[in-house]
Amino acid sequence: MGSSSPYVCSPEEKIRERIIILKRYYPYLDFSWGDIDRLRLYKEVFANSITAANSPLLEKLKLGKQVDLKELASIMSDSQLRKVVEISPYKEIENFRGNCYTVKAGGTLELKSSWGEVKEAVREVVKAHGRKGYALLKVLAESEFASIDEIAGKVSEILGEKFYPARLLSELYTRWDLVWHSKNFNYWGWMMPLEIRPAVIEALSELERSPIPKLSTKDAEQELNEVKRMEEEFKSYLNSLVKERLDEAVNFNFGKTFSPQFLIDYLQDLFGPAIYFDHLLTITQQYSLADSDIITGSNNKAGSIGFNLALFGEPGTGKTFASKDMILGNESSGVPPHGLPGLNRYCGGMTPAKFIAIGEAYENRKLNFIVTEFNDWFKYRGMVEPMKLAMERGTIRYETKSYSIGPYKFSSFFSVNYNTKVEEVGYEVTVSDPNFNAIEDRMLCRLHRLTKEKYSELSKSQMRLMLGALQSKMRMVAPRLRDHLTLIYAIQTKNPMVRGIFNEKKILLTDEMISLIERASELVLESLRGKTVPFSMRLEKRAIQLASAMSMMNYFSTSSDAIPIDKTAAKMAIKFFVEEAWIRSKESFPIEEVLKKFL
Incomplete structure (x- = not known):
């Protein structure tokens, strides 16, 4: 049997295991009573390592008082821990098999894993x-x-x-x-x-x-190999992150200073104030893939942060760059990946029938499918209903005369681009299926209109990218952002590499966020010229999901297990809500008048 683990021990994991060892070999150390010689422990282990910082704690130990085990575990060295085990009265009968330390009954503490x-x-x-x-x-x-x-x-x-x-x-x-x-x-x-x-x-x-599931098609069986490759990519990346860059991802070098405002400033510096928002949405969606719970102040579940994203509009407006190149990276352009490693499945050239067939291989997995030519999927009849089920993360069954697929439950997400005919007022969908609005209703949608301002910024950013002016800034931030994103996803999905080191968190839906949404909704409804509402109540839900997912960026700067919705994130969500309502209503109200009351 093997005796080593491929994973490394973080400082937090070491402290966790030290606490367990202290309790096991001196079981009443953190009690005010018990048959334990605290004075001996003080003299033989800690007496020669007194400093101004640890003196109050060691004085308690010397006087036979109960001590805080976490505090004690934090100040001690591995050699002191070894001495604790050596002088323990329970040494002959107890053992310990951790990822950082191993103790066999009657033996000494070793710095190796037994996992x-x-x-x-x-x-x-x-x-x-x-x-x-x-x-x-x-x-x-x-x-x-x-x-x-x-x-x-x-x-x-x-x-x-x-x-x-x-x-x-x-x-x-x-x-x-x-x-x-x-x-x-x-x-x-x-x-x-x-x-x-x-x-x-x-x-x-x-x-x-490990068991190979019984899949309906050869396409799904072949795709399972791709799934395993992607899982290995994520596992390898996370392993190197935990081993080499954990402190930076968590602490002040990046983790505790990263925020929605940090990301906004970074993207505006790269692309300007007119087009940064699209990149903000695609990166925020990566944080949403963990699908963490949103809770109210009374601890009731109000939803979850995972959402499907659509960038739509005329060709040549930067949709593919925002949703594909920024997330997966583009080696030929020198653009580093900003998205989760191994969790984004690019679907270039894939037909919807192929997707439905391979989707079975992704059952019970939370990934993102990037579809840059979403229009093409609806050239085939009967695609709205299965795609609607996929976006609702429901159970899919698909049958033809020659084969049957499923049923299987789809649990992943989409980031899609599709072209529309953008008119002077509003836009026209080029998908012929009249039920396509049911698909749009299940996504967080963002219109790309090529205004003069946007054209100018796209032209400038493309030129800067061509000349290599943006790549150096991206190389500074993208790897650290990716580490931050990967670690949070791993924690929230209870990955074994970080389980026990960090506790998962939820997003707190604040009263302020609820009030902002209600006020924005009221102002939009008051401003509409017609009697009918051209958008569904799902738009409010999408805005809350956007604000909640963006607030995950405050993960390591928030000490609580419930992260309140960030004020900047809330403003961005209101901006999205008002702009999307404006588009859906064919721009029938003065958007600037509404927005200036919030931003």
């Missing part, structure tokens, strides 16, 4: 006991402490049949050392050691992904 052997043990259990072994490990990994009856009930629910866990629990305990049998207050039960839970969960996740 490789833990994951191998999980694979052996599942190989030997199949679904029963998998279900039991899953329940134990998700339970702090449980009686045998509680375990039996939860496993039986997963399996759909009665399960008696005693024999397999005993095997997990004696053969694989994956569980403990202990007493919690007044009753006996079972628990999985804290330090191995992330490794067990990761191993189970890998086993969930």
